[in-house]
Amino acid sequence: MTQVTVCITNEERSSERLDTFLSKRISILSRSSLNRMIKAECVLVDGKTPKPAQKLKAGQTVVVNLPPPPGNDMPPEDIPLAVIHEDEDVIVINKQSDLVVHPCPTAPNGTLVNALAWHFMHRSSGSLSQVGAENARPGIVHRLDRNTTGVMVAAKTEFAHWSLYEQFALRSTRKRYIALVHGEVVEDSGLIDLPISRHPYDPIKGGKASQTGFVVRERYEGFTLVELKLFTGRTHQIRVHLSHLRHPIVGDEVYGGRKLKLLIERQALHSCLLSFSHPTSGKRMSFSGAAPEDMARTIRLLREFRMVSSGGGGGGEAEVDLSVVFGEEALEREEAS
Incomplete structure (x- = not known):
């Protein structure tokens, strides 16, 4: 040390x-x-x-x-992964909660990078791109917070890495998130246009331009389910913006949210849709990921006991299929059988 x-x-x-x-x-x-x-x-x-x-x-x-900085040696670790798609160039996963994306001083192991190394060694083939390996971030072209769940892509080759990196930099990828927030959001849709900085207790003060679009999908008594679109990519952007609107994300205690004990005790934020052009073929590819059970169960209970309205009148702005995110199709099949 x-x-x-x-x-x-x-x-x-x-x-x-x-x-x-x-x-x-x-x-x-x-x-x-x-x-x-x-x-x-x-x-x-x-x-x-x-x-x-x-x-x-x-x-x-x-x-x-x-603590010492993470080294280049990132041993494979047998950590479960939900793989949505994999080919010679990329791997797409539905990341679970409590999983850091890459090694860092406070999480030198037990990360997504360690899990992917094990996956390639024992279940698949290839490896992560070595771009970023010197900073313990091989193959990583974007990130999700430790307790944010959902769809992510990682690069398996250097060509794929730089292609995906450019797409994220140019905002040509398409990403959508779903969040459960405190309070009933009045507006059906809107644009949150507030700067974000790394100030420890005032993340709006002196920050860089940041924009988040939102569409209300469902309202419940005391809560709202919103769909979100990022126009910029600042650290904790969605969490900061929703907190500033006085509608913090459920479970996000860092930015004013409260846990729902026995239901969900981490931030109720899920990356549910990711679209990009395949690095080799150029074909546009879109991937959706179901929300984890804690978030899905919370939504089912709110729908049953606190439902106010479905659909915020955002019209064509809403793009996420909630039946995929919350597994309603599978649930219907199970009930019918």
């Missing part, structure tokens, strides 16, 4: 929270990663184990034991 020592001088602001203080000085780690490090006792204040919210004082010394 690398040890970093910071002495708090009289010139620095007093009464600043420890996690805020560290997030401004250790930019390579996210605030959530730093919080996990504090809770794991990798941070000391005057030789004692602190809490993330501890207020600092002038004259104190903060010692941070940084």
Whole structure:
């Protein structure tokens, strides 16, 4: 581990929270990663184990034991994967929750990259593109947050990697998300046009231009199911934008959401549709992924006991087939048999 020592001088602001203080000085780690490090006792204040919210004082010394950066050696790990499509160039999966996409200082293993390495070795053939391998991101052309579920694509060859990378950069891919949010959204559809930054407690302050389109799909008492389209790709963009509208995502405690105990205890955000041009053939390909059971079960219960309206009047703007996302077709077949 690398040890970093910071002495708090009289010139620095007093009464600043420890996690805020560290997030401004250790930019390579996210605030959530730093919080996990504090809770794991990798941070000391005057030789004692602190809490993330501890207020600092002038004259104190903060010692941070940084974990080593992830290396190029990413061992295969037998982690279940839901593979939607695979060929010689790409692999498309429906990512589960609690799965980090690539190794990082706070998650050096147990990631999607490790799982894909095992998959290619034992169930398929080929390997991830080595583009990005020096940063522990081989084959990764886009990401989903740890607890965001849904459709992702990874590249198996360098040519495919650069082709997909360009498509994501030029916004020629098509991505749609479904989110369950707190409150009943009034507008049937709209565009959230607010800048986003990496400021630890004000992600709107001094940020870059960011746009998210939304369409209401279903309203329930106290909740709304919305379909979302990204026009830009900022970190946590959907989560920040919905929180700013005072309709945070259910389960997203970082941005003001609340868990629904015994139903869903992580952010109810699912990447349900991804479309891109195949790197080799040029053929347009579209993939849909069913939502995991915790989110599907929550929606079924809301429909049964709290349904207000179906369809927000967004007309042709809605593109997601909810019967695919929430498995209604399979459920109907099961009930009929």
